[in-house]
Every structure is written in structure tokens, then in C-alpha cells.
Amino acid sequence: MTSSSFAKAGILMLILVTTSVFSWELYVRSKGFDNSYDDGGPLWTHQRHKVCKDQNNSTVFIGSSRIKFDLDTKTWESLTHNHPIQLACVGSSPLSILRNLAADKNFKGNLIIDVTEVLFFNTAPNVFERTETALKYYKDETPAQKASFVLDHLLESQLVFLDKDRLSLNAQLQSLRIPNRPGVFEFPMFPPDFGRSKFNRQEYMTDNFLKDTLQQNQVKGIWAFFAKMSKEPPISGVKLDSLLNSVKVSVDKIKARGGQVIFVRTPSSGPFLMGETMGYPKEKYWNRLLLTTKCDGIHFSDYPEIAHFECPEFSHLSQQQAIVFTQNFVRILGEKGWKFSGTNQ
Amino acid sequence: MVFNSYTFIAFFIVILVLHNLPLSWKTKKINLLIASYIFYAAWNPPFILLLWLSTVVDFFVGRALYTQQNKHKRRVLLIVSLIGNLGMLSFFKYGGFLLENFTHLINLLGANFHPAKPNIILPAGISFYTFTTLCYTIDMYKRRSEPVKSMLDFSLFVTFFPHLVAGPIVRPPQLVPQFETPHSATRKQLLQGLFLLSLGLFMKVVLADSMLSVVANDVFNSKQALNTLDAWMGVLAFSGQIFFDFAGYSTCAIGVAGCLGFVLPENFVYPYAAVGFSDFWRRWHITLSSWLRDYLYIPLGGNKHGRFKTYINLMITMLLGGLWHGANWTFVVWGALHGFYLWVEKIIRDLRKPKTAPEGTKNDAYVAGPVKDKTFPNFILAMITFFFINVTWVFFRAPDFVSARRMLISMFSSVKDGAVIVTTLSIYKVSVIVILMVAFHWMMRNTRVLTVAEKLPWWLLGILWSIILLLLIWSQESSSSFIYFQF
Helix, strand or coil: CCHHHHHHHHHHHHHHHHHHHHHHHHHHHHCCCCCCCCCCHHHHHHHHCCCCCCHHHEEEEECCHHHHHHCCHHHHHHHHCCEEEECCCCCCCCHHHHHHHHHCCCCCCEEEEECCHHHHCCCCHHHCHHHHHHHHHHHHCCHHHHHHHHHHHHHHHHCCCCCHHHHCHHHHHHCCCCCCCCCCCCCCCCCCCCCEECCCCCEECCHHHHHCHHHHHHHHHHHHHHHHHCCCCCCCHHHHHHHHHHHHHHHHHHHHCCCEEEEEECCCCHHHHHHHHHHCCCHHHHHHHHHHHCCEEEEHHHCHHHHCCCCCCCCCCCHHHHHHHHHHHHHHHHHCCCCCCCCCC | CCCCCHHHHHHHHHHHHHHCCCCCHHHHHHHHHHHHHHHHHCCCHHHHHHHHHHHHHHHHHHHHHHHCCCHHHHHHHHHHHHHHHHHHHHHHHHHHHHHHHHHHHHHHCCCCCCCCCCCCCCCCCHHHHHHHHHHHHHHHHHCCCCCCCCHHHHHHHHHCHHHHCCCCCCCHHHHHHHHHCCCCCCHHHHHHHHHHHHHHHHHHHHHHHHHHHHHHHHHHHCCCCECHHHHHHHHHHHHHHHHHHHHHHHHHHHHHHHHCCCCCCCCCCCHHHCCCHHHHHHHCCHHHHHHHHHHHHCCCCCCCCHHHHHHHHHHHHHHHHHHHHCCCHHHHHHHHHHHHHHHHHHHHHHHHCCCCCCCCCCCCCCCCCCCCCCCHHHHHHHHHHHHHHHHHHHHHHCCCHHHHHHHHHHHHCCCCCCECCCCHHHHHHHHHHHHHHHHHHHHHCCCCHHHHHHHCCHHHHHHHHHHHHHHHHHHCCCCCCCHHHHC
């Protein structure tokens, strides 16, 4: 092959690749997809880097998926003029991140800890996997990874098809749902329209999901699957005491440096709430948490203005509900004497 | 910086532009050297100091070794270089391993010694650049080639970013002369380089990371005995993953160097089509196996001192080759298994060889003559070789002997209630990729990818190239490290 033949092949390749990528992008946009960021270690680390920067005008959120769906960051920012830093991780206990913040001597700011009992009062290794991975990435991040993050963000913000969870080759193969042999553990697949991740790590349900009861029922089925899967009873006794004490140690360190800490229990509804109330009675878990840590707390069931939500899939709020929740949440925080700025002046 | 990242693409575009500007050759070389340091510093900037130390020491020691006439002084200089290079490698790579084994030994003797675990970070690619600099000083000691005249050329030889962190392991005569005269890529070289870069990235990102790594990780990280099918799927997946990961890196490295007008030695030639184990080592990580042959096996005596010594030399070479891959006894066993396979192969070859044939003339125990015929019996032999290679991968991938034993039991016996963990989709993925990989290796075993690409009609090459790039874009795998970086 001559040099010109290779060049012709290269030009054909460029035409085919550009046309295909452009067509694929148009197609996924026409199907209602919009930008969703890869909520992995790099994005978490990007938020973590902000923690100690402007502590007088920012609040750190840790917890599980609920606070990511339920806190509307735009509403929070407009009402408080305070920047939210979202460090919560889906399906995770926040305790390793709490320990990390407590160990960071530079952190003396505002911390709001979301409590989803089934994950918070849990010591199983799987509820720490995501947070440990994120923390490891944060600690080991190389200059090359920092640079890659900037370029990744630039592309992800422009191209909708860059959505690893839904539109990558593997995600598309998974969606074929090929039946497995008996005995293979199948991790349930969330419907494609359930969650999208913003660059600030806020999650939200799409309009398609809110219109589609089939997809909502699919997610409800996944919660039921998880409930069936967990065979261990909720922790109690010495294990619970030890967990509460470890939370207290971390919280005390942050408070001793002048930081503010508060716990929040965001809404859930239907059978999910029923199961949570039965498994984790408020007096035995929530009240003890506040008592042990000597921290204030906001439990949705104590405030009628945020106690009425019917979550579309029993566990998280829609974006519209999140706005209402956040407005009330900010007001309740104010009533409790929470300082949104200037804590450390 | 890894090849499979947007940062590298941006970095490489800048380098390509700079390299093609009308600047003096010396300026271009300085650009390449600075770029190589940036490439390396993108992991962990302080480790550049090690690279500098290794470069400066070996440049001056190498020159002195060549010019010095006094035998004793030459020996001292060689020892200085060996201690410098191997000492650094031993500390960073084997420090923890040595301490752990020393602790075990002392405690076995009755002492109660429990030192704190050292927290040593392994500098990326230390095993590769140590071997690169080591061969230079040994060559100077043996006066095999002339010393490199310029510090700039020597620094670039050691640090040239395409080969720096995961090879191919280059020898001075392969690369230094290319730095002595102006080099820039012709249009054909540039396009071929870009094609190889695309192909290497496809192998790494699509095949190794996206398709095979999850199955291999799930199976090898499983704490329970597995169903036989699951165990084999895991081993086959790793077999593909390690090839696509490492050969993918080498293909990228050769392609990147080609885009700049330089030629790096080939490192993989369809190893899963190898007929026998000496053939395998002529096709797998070629630059390491030839390094071990020239700087370890032959200096040990090769096959010049009788049959028994040949076997011992072979085994020592393979054991150390195994240890080079990682500070763990499992790698030593991996090397031992390969040494054993080479023994068996040599015994069979010796038995079949006419008794009158002269022996020990070509160091052929380590590397036998090539097997070129693509006959059916040879295909069967290649599949038998592939089977035994897969067994060795168990020790290479398993984190410890308990896991390796569990895997072997799962692979070769019917485990009652063995866990079933591999999904049907994964079974399809592994089966299709491994079958195609082996078939492709067999078809291509006597040729090269660029030779085949050149014979294709331009439109077909264009379509194939597009498919490679589209799958690469579609896979959306994040920039994970190459497996061989840890070595």
C-alpha cells in the first residue's frame, strides 16, 4: 500500500467516525437523554478538594443517595448564599468520609450528615466500597488524572452520549438482559431514566421516569429485592455502641475545631418507610445518635411541612419535591440557629 | 500519564506539532526530553529524581567502563553501577518482600520479631528503565558497543516517553543511533503510527478493560471454590486481558514512536499461536526474554557447560524472570513452571535430535529455532501450549497460593456446590474474544499487522480503522493503568 492509499484510508476513517459519532449523539438526544456526569472517584475528588477552600461560605454534605436527590443545590445556594459541597455516595455509609473529614485538621466548617438507617447503621464491607474507592482516588490522585478530569469535564458537558452508566458498550450489552444460569447473582439494573448526575453531584429523576409508573415500579422492586437480600438483623448492642462512639469521636474532632455538625433524616414513604421504621425504631437509633454525639438533628417526620412527601419510588424525592424540601430544610436549619456563613470568622 | 487518557492525546498533539516545527535537531531532542520528564512526572513528580540519578550515574560510569584499562577499576565501576541500579530496584520493589520473608525466617527460628510494614511506593516503570540502563553499563563493560557521546542522547535513550514505563526494553544500539541524526516521520510512518496507536488503545481499552477485566477480577477475587466453567472463564479472561493490556501498550508505544519517526523493537508476535514454550518466549515480551537471554542466561554459561548446567541456567533465568514481574512467591512459581516447561521441551527435543548433531553452539535451550509451518499438527501443539500457558497464569494473577490452589482445584476437578458467579453475557464475551484472539494469532503468526494492513484495499482498511475507533469511543472506559506498570 502506498502512502496515498494509507492517507485515503485515514480520511475515510475520519469521515466514518465523525459521521457515526455525530449521528449517535443526535439519536440519544432525540431519545430524551441529557448530560449526566460519571459520578466516580474523579468527580468526588473534585468536590473534596473544595472542602477546605472557603469554609465560611460552604457546607459539606455526606450520606447516601437520598441527600443527593433530596437537596436541590440551586435552591440551597439561592436561599443561603452558601455553596453546597456534595460528598455523599449512593448505596454507602458516610462513616469513612466522616472519619476522613475529622482527620483533616484544616476542616472546621459546616457538615450536614444524611442518615439512611439501613446504610448508616451498617458495618458490612459493601456499604463502604464506594466511599473507600473515592477516598483512595482522592489520596492517590496524580497530576495526570487532575488534567484528565478537566478534559473529561469539557467533553462530558458537551456530549450526551458520554454516559458510561447508560450508553457505553457494556451498558448497552447489559441492557440485552440475557438470562443467566441458575445460581448466578444478578445485581438488579436500575431503569435508564431513574437518575442523572449533575456536575455538582446532585442526582435527579428524569421527566420520563416520573411519567412512567412501570419504571417506578421497577425501582420499587429493586428496594424489595435489597430488603429480601439482607439477612442480617439491624446492628444492636455492642456493635451499635461502638459505631455510635466512633461517630461521636469524629464529630467531636470537627466541633472542637469550631465546625458545625447536624444530622438529617430525609423523607421516605410507603412500604420502604414502614420497613425502616420497623427495623430501625427512631428511639433506638436516631435518638441515640443525637444523644451520643450531642448534635442537633432534623428528622422529616418531626416537621409537617416535610413529612408529607410521597416519594415516586418510596425512597427519593423528585426534583420538584426536592425544591420544596430544600426550602423548608433551610428554614428549619435557620430556626435551629444554624449559621450559613461566617462560622469560623 | 497513560496512553489511554485525554491528557495523553492533548500532550501528544503538542509534541507532534513541536517535533514538526522547523527547529534544530538539538532543540527537538530537548523538547522530547522535557516531554518525557513531564510524561513521567505526571504520575509522581519526585520520582523524576530517581530517573535522573540512574541516567547520570550510568552515563559517566558507562563511559569510564569503556575507557578504563585497569581490570580491577573496571570491575569496581561495574559493581557501582550494578549496586546503584539493582539496589534502587531492590529497595523500591523488593524492600517489603525481603523484610516480610526475613521476618518469617527469624520467627521460624524462634525470635519474636514484628517490624512495622514499610510503606514504599513503587515508582512507575522502575523495572523497565533499570534494565534499560543496566544493559548499557554491561555492554560498556564488555565493550560490545561504543559509549554514547552526548548526555542529551543518553538521557533521551533512557527517558524517551513511549518506552519509559512499560517497554519495549530497548538496547542502546537500537535507539541511540536514531537520536544522532535528525528524524521525523514520513506521511506513511505517521499514518501507520496513528493506526498502531488506535489498535493498541483498542486492545487495552475495549478488549482488556471493557470486556475481560471484570470477569478475571471477579473470578480471581472470589473467596470460594468455583464451578469448573466459571474458573476456566476467569483464567481465559485473564489470559486475554494480560495479552491485550501489555501487547496493547507495546503497540501504542511503537505507534507513538513511529509518529515521531523513531522505530522501537517489536515486543509481541502473536504469542498464543506459539508451538512450544521456547516459541512462546520468542513471541511474548520479546525484549525482556532476549534481555534475560543476553544478560543472564548466557553469562551464567548458557548451554556451554553440559546438559545439567544448561537446565540449571534455564531454571535460574526463568525464576529471576518471574521475580522481575513482582515481589511475590507466586511470580517465582510462575517462572518455575515456565522453566519446567522449557526443561520438558528440551528433553523431548534432545531425544528427537540426531545424536551426531553438534551441541551447545547456539544457546538453543533458551530459544529454539522458529516453528513456521501452519500445519494442523502444529495447530494442535499450539493449543496444547496455550492450555499449559493458561495454567501458569493462575499463579501470575492469584494474589496468594491459597487462591491459586483453589483456582486449580476448581479448574481440574468437579467442585461440589462450586459457586456460579460468571454471567451468561460474560461467558459469551470471554468465549467470543478468546476464540477470535487464538484464531487471529494463528492466522497472523508468520506475518505482521502492518504487512496485512498494507495489503488490504484502502476502503476496507478505512472501515476497519473506523470500527476500532468507534468501539474505543463507545466503550467509555476511564483511564485505568496498564497491568505492567506495577512491574
